Amino acid sequence: xxxxxxxxxxxxxxxxxxxxxxxxxxxxxxxxxxxxxxxxxxxxxxxxxxxxxxxxxxxxxxxxxxxxxxxxxxxxxxxxxxxxxxxxxxxxxxxxxxxxxxxxxxxxxxxxxxxxxxxxxxxxxxxxxxxxxxxxxxxxxxxxxxxxxxxxxxxxxxxxxxxxxxxxxxxxxxxxxxxxxxxxxxxxxxxxxxxxxxxxxxxxxxxxxxxxxxxxxxxxxxxxxxxxxxxxxxxxxxxxxxxxxxxxxxxxxxxxxxxxxxxxxxxxxxxxxxxxxxxxxxxxxxxxxxxxxxxxxxxxxxxxxxxxxxxxxxxxxxxxxxxxxxxxxxxxxxxxxxxxxxxxxxxxxxxxxxxxxxxxxxxxxxxxxxxxxxxxxxxxxxxxxxxxxxxxxxxxxxxxxxxxxxxxxxxxxxxxxxxxxxxxxxxxxxxxxxxxxxxxxxxxx
Numbered sequence: 001x002x003x004x005x006x007x008x009x010x011x012x013x014x015x016x017x018x019x020x021x022x023x024x025x026x027x028x029x030x031x032x033x034x035x036x037x038x039x040x041x042x043x044x045x046x047x048x049x050x051x052x053x054x055x056x057x058x059x060x061x062x063x064x065x066x067x068x069x070x071x072x073x074x075x076x077x078x079x080x081x082x083x084x085x086x087x088x089x090x091x092x093x094x095x096x097x098x099x100x101x102x103x104x105x106x107x108x109x110x111x112x113x114x115x116x117x118x119x120x121x122x123x124x125x126x127x128x129x130x131x132x133x134x135x136x137x138x139x140x141x142x143x144x145x146x147x148x149x150x151x152x153x154x155x156x157x158x159x160x161x162x163x164x165x166x167x168x169x170x171x172x173x174x175x176x177x178x179x180x181x182x183x184x185x186x187x188x189x190x191x192x193x194x195x196x197x198x199x200x201x202x203x204x205x206x207x208x209x210x211x212x213x214x215x216x217x218x219x220x221x222x223x224x225x226x227x228x229x230x231x232x233x234x235x236x237x238x239x240x241x242x243x244x245x246x247x248x249x250x251x252x253x254x255x256x257x258x259x260x261x262x263x264x265x266x267x268x269x270x271x272x273x274x275x276x277x278x279x280x281x282x283x284x285x286x287x288x289x290x291x292x293x294x295x296x297x298x299x300x301x302x303x304x305x306x307x308x309x310x311x312x313x314x315x316x317x318x319x320x321x322x323x324x325x326x327x328x329x330x331x332x333x334x335x336x337x338x339x340x341x342x343x344x345x346x347x348x349x350x351x352x353x354x355x356x357x358x359x360x361x362x363x364x365x366x367x368x369x370x371x372x373x374x375x376x377x378x379x380x381x382x383x384x385x386x387x388x389x390x391x392x393x394x395x396x397x398x399x400x401x402x403x404x405x406x407x408x409x410x411x412x413x414x415x416x417x418x419x420x421x422x423x424x425x426x427x428x429x430x431x432x433x434x435x436x437x438x439x440x441x442x443x444x445x
Contacts, residue, residue: 017422041161186417246365272373276409290309
């Protein structure tokens with residue numbers, strides 16, 4: 001305990017670190033405030049009544065979890081930061097297949113600025129479409145066969161103003177996320193998702209407490225289920241943090257009177273190089289079908305199709321797992337380029353024993369990375385779809401969504417990444433961090 005107390009004391013001794021933490025907390029407070037401000041023209045009382053009778057075992061319930069309840073509140077931040085993530089995914093995918101975007105990715109800082117600008121434009125477009133879908137849903141919420149209309153004044157003006165407000169809310173959150181990344185602590189976009197998920201935790205616990213107090217489930221069963229989920233997720237986190245080290249030999253070079261090289265170093269390849277980004281990306285993709293289906297509330301065929309994208313549907317779980325596996329490989333390819341590593345080794349006179357420099361080295365690293373990424377992607381997929389199967393044991397949807405898979409992995413990943421940044425600030429100023437070794441193996445989120 002004294003060690004942790006000293007660490008927290010040291011954090012607030014560093015002026016820059018203290019200012020970054022306070023700035024981040026202030027921005028996150030604004031995010032949470034916006035999640036409780038209902039858009040004009042909506043009766044908050046009727047909306048609350050309608051949402052209380054809605055099942056949380058749906059994709060909309062999961063979306064509401066990611067935005068910290070803003071969706072069920074029809075708040076100005078109801079769309080959250082997901083449209084920005086969806087736009088980022090689209091641009092990155094196009095960078096892999098469209099020559100124009102491939103060229104932008106290779107143009108360095110100027111290309112990155114252009115891609116960022118296009119991502120913002122895409123965010124506005126996606127936000128407007130999703131906001132339009134929300135206006136359609138708000139005009140007729142079906143609760144057990146009874147229609148509840150929380151919109152007080154319907155009309156074209158209300159629809160256009162709501163679309164404008166919700167789109168502006170997402171753009172503002174995108175800007176807040178960028179400000180956290182630049183002036184605060186941690187990755188702003190990830191922290192906004194993180195704080196939204198954390199906000200739902202008390203409600204998830206309350207659901208479970210009510211089920212136990214009403215006799216729906218015994219305390220013993222609750223403890224067994226929670227213990228199982230904790231063990232599975234803890235095991236996956238430990239496995240995905242594993243690494244495979246590749247030895248690199250540097251030949252001796254004599255320059256003047258100095259001798260360089262002649263040592264062996266290692267390239268650490270992580271089982272889960274992509275961190276939690278595949279799950280965030282996959283979740284954004286899985287939101288798209290139901291977003292489109294919102295535009296056709298009276299079409300029976302399309303509404304029957306939407307049942308396959310229900311959060312508890314086996315079809316949803318299968319598709320979700322496939323998308324996670326795909327994005328694990330996709331994001332790993334972006335984050336770690338074997339060709340660049342091989343070229344840098346060759347320039348510095350390094351080589352892998354038994355492997356020729358250049359293309360052979362690149363292929364060798366790529367082959368190992370592909371093999372160790374496979375189990376990592378499967379573990380991520382298993383944990384992400386865990387709530388779908390846990391729900392069969394009577395666990396409430398809100399608790400399963402929070403405590404299983406996606407949410408918990410994001411919480412752990414973002415928390416470790418933020419702690420790692422705090423650790424770096426402390427060590428740069430010769431303070432002890434949270435661990436004696438001074439190393440927290442966080443994940444970039």
